[in-house]
Amino acid sequence: MARRIPRQPLAAALLLAFSLTAGAESPPFLVRYSFEDGATATGSDTFTVFRNAKGSVQLSTAFHVSGYRSLEIRDVAGDHDFPELQGFFPERRDGWLTFHFALLTTDPRQELNAALAGPGWFQLGEDGIAVWIIVRDGVLRHVSDSIPKRLLPLKAFTWYGIDVEYDVARGRYDLRVTEEGNPEPVVSLKNQPNASSQPGAAVNVFSFIGDLADRSNVVYYVDDFVLGSERGAKPPPFVAPGRRKFFVDRFAEQASLFRRLRQPGSPSSCPAVLDVAEVGISPQEIFTLRASNRLEILGTLLDPQARPSGVDASAPPELRALALWKAGCEDLEAGRALNALAAFEEAARQEPEAAIYGLSRLLALVSLRKFQEVDDLLVDLHARCRDDPRYALASALAGAQRGDLDEARAWLDPAAAEALRKVPSLGRLATGDWSEEVFAAVRAGAPEEWKRWRALSLASEQRFHLAMLEGRTAEARDFAIQMAQHLKAAGAPAGAWLERAGDAAFARRDLDEARQLYGQAKLAGAREVSILLKLADVHFLLGDLAAEKALRETFYGSLDPR
Amino acid sequence: MGRVSNDPKVVDTLLDIMRHDGNAHFRDKAACALTYDQPYLTEEQKVLLYEKLIDALSDPEPQVQFIANLALKIRTGQHKGFNPLAPPEQKRKSIEAWKKWLAEYRANL
Numbered sequence: 001m002a003r004r005i006p007r008q009p010l011a012a013a014l015l016l017a018f019s020l021t022a023g024a025e026s027p028p029f030l031v032r033y034s035f036e037d038g039a040t041a042t043g044s045d046t047f048t049v050f051r052n053a054k055g056s057v058q059l060s061t062a063f064h065v066s067g068y069r070s071l072e073i074r075d076v077a078g079d080h081d082f083p084e085l086q087g088f089f090p091e092r093r094d095g096w097l098t099f100h101f102a103l104l105t106t107d108p109r110q111e112l113n114a115a116l117a118g119p120g121w122f123q124l125g126e127d128g129i130a131v132w133i134i135v136r137d138g139v140l141r142h143v144s145d146s147i148p149k150r151l152l153p154l155k156a157f158t159w160y161g162i163d164v165e166y167d168v169a170r171g172r173y174d175l176r177v178t179e180e181g182n183p184e185p186v187v188s189l190k191n192q193p194n195a196s197s198q199p200g201a202a203v204n205v206f207s208f209i210g211d212l213a214d215r216s217n218v219v220y221y222v223d224d225f226v227l228g229s230e231r232g233a234k235p236p237p238f239v240a241p242g243r244r245k246f247f248v249d250r251f252a253e254q255a256s257l258f259r260r261l262r263q264p265g266s267p268s269s270c271p272a273v274l275d276v277a278e279v280g281i282s283p284q285e286i287f288t289l290r291a292s293n294r295l296e297i298l299g300t301l302l303d304p305q306a307r308p309s310g311v312d313a314s315a316p317p318e319l320r321a322l323a324l325w326k327a328g329c330e331d332l333e334a335g336r337a338l339n340a341l342a343a344f345e346e347a348a349r350q351e352p353e354a355a356i357y358g359l360s361r362l363l364a365l366v367s368l369r370k371f372q373e374v375d376d377l378l379v380d381l382h383a384r385c386r387d388d389p390r391y392a393l394a395s396a397l398a399g400a401q402r403g404d405l406d407e408a409r410a411w412l413d414p415a416a417a418e419a420l421r422k423v424p425s426l427g428r429l430a431t432g433d434w435s436e437e438v439f440a441a442v443r444a445g446a447p448e449e450w451k452r453w454r455a456l457s458l459a460s461e462q463r464f465h466l467a468m469l470e471g472r473t474a475e476a477r478d479f480a481i482q483m484a485q486h487l488k489a490a491g492a493p494a495g496a497w498l499e500r501a502g503d504a505a506f507a508r509r510d511l512d513e514a515r516q517l518y519g520q521a522k523l524a525g526a527r528e529v530s531i532l533l534k535l536a537d538v539h540f541l542l543g544d545l546a547a548e549k550a551l552r553e554t555f556y557g558s559l560d561p562r
Numbered sequence: 563m564g565r566v567s568n569d570p571k572v573v574d575t576l577l578d579i580m581r582h583d584g585n586a587h588f589r590d591k592a593a594c595a596l597t598y599d600q601p602y603l604t605e606e607q608k609v610l611l612y613e614k615l616i617d618a619l620s621d622p623e624p625q626v627q628f629i630a631n632l633a634l635k636i637r638t639g640q641h642k643g644f645n646p647l648a649p650p651e652q653k654r655k656s657i658e659a660w661k662k663w664l665a666e667y668r669a670n671l
Contacts, residue, residue, distance in 0.1 A: 124639030146638035147667045148605065196639025213602040291636060 050557065055083030055210060057557075063221045065102040065159055070223035073112070075210025077217045084209045085222075091118070091204035092168050095229055099131060099164040099206075102223040108138040108154035110218035111211035115195075116166075116227075118202035120286065126295065129195040130203045131164050131173060135220075142175060145193040151177060152186055159223075160186075171199035246537050248507045251468060254389040258396060258469040268337070268367045270329035271359045271390040273302055279325070280318045280354035294319060301326050321350040325357055332360070337367035355384055362394040366401060374398045375458050382434045387530065392465040399462030408459035408479075412486050419446065419453070420490035427492020429457050430483070464500055468507065477504035481517075488524070495526030499534075506538060514538050573600065573607065577614045586625050593629035597636045609668050612637075616660040619644055619653070627653075634660070 050057065054076035064070045073083055099116060112135045120127035124146055132143035140151040140160070154160065159180040166173040171194040177187035194201060206227065210216040260266055273279060276286065281298070289295050294315065300306045301322045308326040311319050328343030341364040348357035358381045365374045378395060385391035399405050410416055411430055420426050425441035434457065442450045460483060467476035480501035484494040502517035515538045522531045536551035579592035596611065603611065615637075618630035627646040635641045642663065644656035 124637070125635075126639070128639060141670075145663065145666075146640055147663070147670055149666075149670045198639065291632065 050082075050084040050086065054079040055081065057083045057085050060221065063104050063157075063159075063223075065161075065223040070102075070104075070221040071208075071225075072219065072221050073208055073210065074219045075110075075112075075216045077215050080214060082210045082212065082214070082216075084207060086205065086207045088205050089227060091202050092229065093200060093202045094169040097164075097166040097168055097203060098226070098228050099166065100162065100227075101225040102159050102161050103135075103220065104157060104159045104223075105135055105154060105218060105220040106156055107218065108135055108140075108156055111136045111213075111216040112209070112218045112220050113211065114162075114206075114208045114222075116164075116203050116206050118204055120201075121205075122207060124196040126196075126198050127202045128198075130168075130171070130198075130201050131166060132195045133162060135218075140177065140187075142192070143195045145197045146195065151175075155179075166194070166203075168203060169200055171197065171201055246506075247534060248503065251389045251392065251503075251507065254393045255469045255471065258393055261393075261397060262400065267333045267335055268363050269333050270304075270325070270363065271356060271393075272304065273356055276302070278354060278356040279322050280351035281322075285316070285318060289316070289319070298322070317350050318354075321347040321354065321357070324350070325360060328360065328364070332364055332367065337364045340364045341368065355381070355388075359385065359388075359390055359394060362391075363397070366394060366397045369401060371398065371402055375455065378458055378461075379434050379439075379454070382432070386432060393469065395462050396465040396469045399459070399466045402462070405459050405463040405466065408456060408463040410456050411460055412482055416456075417486060417490045419449070420487070420492050422446075424492070426453055427487055427490060429453055430460070430487055431493045431496040432457075432461070464504075468504060473504045473508045477501050477508070477513075480504060484520075484524070493525050495521045495524035498524055499526040499531060502534065506534065509541070511538050511542050515542065570607065570610070573603070573611055577611075577618075580629060581618055581621055581623075581626055589626060590629055593633045597633040605671055608637075609664065609671065612660075612664055612667065616657065616664060619657050619660065 056072070056074045058072055060070055060072035062070075062072065071085065073085065075082055097116070101114070103114075105112060114133045115122060115129050116131040117129045118127035122129055124143075129143070134141045134143065134148055135154060136148075138153055140154050141148045142151060143149070161176075161178040163176040163178075164173050172191050173194060175187060175189045175192055176185045178184075179186045208222055210218045261268060276298075279302070281289075286295070286298075289298055297309070297311060297315070298319065300309060301311075301319070308323065308330050311323045313320075315323075324343045324347040328340040328347065331337070331343060332340035341361060344357050344361040344364055348354065348361060351357065358377065362374065362377050362381065365377060378391075378398070381391060420430070423442060423445035425438050425445055428438045429442055430453075439450070439454070442453055446453060460479075464476050464480060467473070467479065480497045480503075484497035484501060487497060488494040498517050498521035502514045502521055505511075505514035505517055515535065518526075518531050518535045518538065522528065522535075532551050532554055536548050539545075539548040539551060573596065576592045576596050580589050580596065583589050583592065596615070600611070612634070615630045615634050618626050619634075621627055621630070624646050631641060631644050631646060634644075642656045642659040644653060644660070646653075648656075
């Protein structure tokens with residue numbers, strides 16, 4: 001309940017905290033798991049399993065309510081961690097949320113916790129925990145009005161059904177508990193204040209754990225977990241187990257934006273914020289902002305539809321930087337790119353770790369056609385943003401405006417092969433390692449030529465990004481393969497270009513080729529996590545579900561018995 | 563200090579500093595420690611802590627009221643309408659609400 005995972009779903013969850021997707025229609029059916037075959041896929045849009053230290057989260061046939069399996073969560077006291085099943089669902093700030101699960105514990109004296117929370121995470125307060133169920137010292141409790149209230153003593157090895165009907169806007173719920181073998185509810189409460197008595201608190205994440213204090217040796221079982229806004233609705237579709245969107249589809253979204261930005265007279269615009277960390281705000285700072293009643297200001301500054309608004313001088317620096325950025329975004333859209341650039345630069349100076357300010361600077365510089373500075377910034381941002389479709393968009397826009405990307409083909413000349421052999425660090429540059437260490441080595445090895453090689457590296461990426469975003473995926477694939485072949489022939493690492501070739505093949509839905517290219521990329525030293533998840537998508541579309549599952553679970557964890 | 567021990571003496575010492583130290587900075591730091599560094603108090607210990615924080619809402623020193631209010635807000639997610647700058651009658655009502663809340667908390671131990 002206290003853990004954060006550095007991945008996209010979390011980013012999306014935090015994003016939703018500030019109504020950046022306000023108005024998006026939520027499906028009536030949010031989450032449903034009976035833990036039977038086909039309903040246990042971990043992934044970015046379902047849930048993540050944490051089995052750190054000695055605890056475990058796994059499917060079990062030992063006990064079940066429906067079907068033949070349930071989920072077993074086992075915690076071990078004193079192991080400095082806790083197991084967790086954690087998952088996200090579309091954020092709700094109003095309407096009804098229904099929450100049901102069946103619970104069996106082997107020892108009610110051992111603590112366990114189940115909770116629904118919002119973007120404020122698993123703590124009491126605004127947008128924090130909404131519904132919190134605890135078993136401790138033999139008693140089932142719910143935290144309401146910040147008080148852990150007794151519900152009933154629990155029996156070991158007995159199934160209990162927990163039903164919550166939560167009026168999100170009012171922050172109140174009805175709670176019903178049924179006991180195995182008893183047709184009447186053993187608890188039936190109406191109109192209970194939520195965990196910290198906060199009307200309108202958002203909810204978007206659920207969690208089942210042992211305890212945080214590391215004192216619990218609980219072994220418990222969960223079955224028939226259902227979270228919805230309407231009864232009887234059908235679950236929303238997944239494009240693959242655990243995922244509602246393939247990674248290439250994120251590029252497709254940027255392609256649409258790219259086409260719009262390329263229209264004559266079309267104004268530039270700031271990149272979308274996908275995670276508050278991108279504006280330099282940590283979860284702890286969100287907590288502090290909430291305590292100082294500044295969360296609403298943050299929400300306004302992050303809302304792309306809201307007008308810029310100033311913040312007072314006593315506001316924390318990350319909020320002041322964000323206000324500057326917001327004003328810069330308005331300037332950028334109004335065609336005042338110089339003003340925008342000044343605002344982004346100041347915001348970046350104040351919050352150098354905030355990636356969005358760098359990406360915004362990049363777009364302003366592209367608008368101003370300051371190509372030397374664009375190149376410098378593309379290099380600076382590369383390590384952090386190279387896989388980010390928003391970076392690819394800016395890179396492609398720069399390439400399109402510059403119009404001299406044919407020079408990228410110089411990598412394919414015999415002279416380049418000779419240089420690659422003489423200066424090995426050039427190979428790392430060509431494959432996308434733009435670290436200062438590599439530039440220093442290239443400068444030392446090719447003092448007369450290093451600027452040209454740097455420019456060629458930038459041009460080669462821009463050429464690839466431009467082809468991808470313009471839908472010329474065959475050309476993108478061919479170019480990437482040629483780059484990989486030439487690098488390999490010169491003894492340089494070719495994995496990154498093979499991965500790009502795989503991306504282009506995947507975008508074309510040429511799945512066999514994508515699988516082969518990703519496989520080659522992995523052998524050639526491409527980053528393994530990235531390749532594994534892409535290969536999982538490919539295997540899913542190819543119908544090889546066993547391979548897909550094995551690949552996906554190396555990253556998201558598994559519910560299968562070990 | 564607090565994180566390594568949930569000894570009542572630690573909590574009492576911090577509460578004493580929070581209310582009576584002559585230096586406002588130290589009072590503030592003690593309130594911070596009570597708020598953030600005591601995550602694993604037992605429920606009985608929490609009741610004692612809340613009782614003393616609620617008591618501190620009536621402290622003659624406004625800064626003590628402020629930090630006690632903040633500590634309660636961060637620990638429980640609520641402030642029960644308490645505002646250190648509000649008129650005495652309003653503050654009294656908030657403190658009454660906190661006391662009622664505490665009684666319910668205690669009843670659920």
